Amino acid sequence: MTEHTPNASEAFLAALTARDFVLLAASLAPSAEARFFLPRGPEVRSGRDEIAQRFEGWFAPALGFDVLDASIEPIGTRHRVTWRFTRN
Numbered sequence: 001m002t003e004h005t006p007n008a009s010e011a012f013l014a015a016l017t018a019r020d021f022v023l024l025a026a027s028l029a030p031s032a033e034a035r036f037f038l039p040r041g042p043e044v045r046s047g048r049d050e051i052a053q054r055f056e057g058w059f060a061p062a063l064g065f066d067v068l069d070a071s072i073e074p075i076g077t078r079h080r081v082t083w084r085f086t087r088n
Contacts, residue, residue, distance in 0.1 A: 009072040009079040016083070017067055019059055025052035064088040 008027050015024035028048035036043040036054075045051045059065075068084040 007072075007079075009081050012081060013070050013072070013083060016055060016059065017065055017085075019062070019065075021052045021056040021060070024055060025049055028052070062087040 008029075011027040012024060015021070015027055025048045028051060030048055032046075032048050032051055034045045034051045034054070036045070045054050065085040065087060068086060070083040071081075073080040073082075
């Protein structure tokens with residue numbers, strides 16, 4: 001039996017679900033760039049630490065999460081990662 005090793009996108013989702021923002025940063029390349037499509041408009045963050053800090057600001061205060069849906073879609077050499085959570 002072959003052991004499954006999560007790819008970076010799976011590691012990112014696992015870290016986000018666990019609210020482990022150090023692990024979330026480690027799942028990203030040092031030069032990562034995130035493009036967020038938010039209700040107030042697009043936002044771009046550069047570098048794994050800046051990206052992780054943005055997620056921490058959004059998700060750290062929650063007591064917990066229930067994952068409703070998550071998907072990872074390869075697009076060329078990149079991955080589109082989507083998720084739906086409910087905050088407890």
